[in-house]
Amino acid sequence: MLNILANTHFNTVMLAKLTRSQEKVWHFLQGQNSPMSAQELHTALKAQQRIGLATVYRALETLKLKGLICALPMPNGETLYSPLPTDRHHLNCLGCHKVIALDNCPLEVLPQAISQSYNFKVFYHTLEFFGLCRECQLAGEV
Ligand SMILES: [Zn+2]
C-alpha cells in the first residue's frame, strides 16, 4: 500500500514536472481529510518549513490548472482545496442513510466524449445518487 502511494506520488510529480514548492503543497494536501483554504495550508506548512503565502497561492493555482487538486469556491468568496476526488460513486439511501458504493464508474467513456465534443479538458467529475434502498422501498409498501 505504501509502495503504491509512493509510486503514485513519484509519477504525479514526475509527469506534472512540479517545482519543489508545488510538490510540497500537493503532497501536504494528499494527507488532509478535509478541504483547506490557502491560509490554513500556509499556516500548516509554515510550521514545517519556510514558505511564503504568495508561493502557496501560486502553487495552488498551478496545481489546480494541471488538474492535480480540487478547488471548491465557497459562498464567502474563499476557495477551499482538497485532493482530487477518487472515481467512486455511491447510492445514498434517504430512508436509512445506508451508502452503497458502485463497483464501477457508470460514466465510463462519457468524460472522454465530453472532452472531445466540447474541447474541454476534464480532470475529474462527481456523481452521487439519492433514493431508497431495497429494504426502505419494501418498508414503504406496507
Ligand atoms: Zn434504506
Ligand SMILES: [Zn+2]
Ligand atoms: Zn466516475
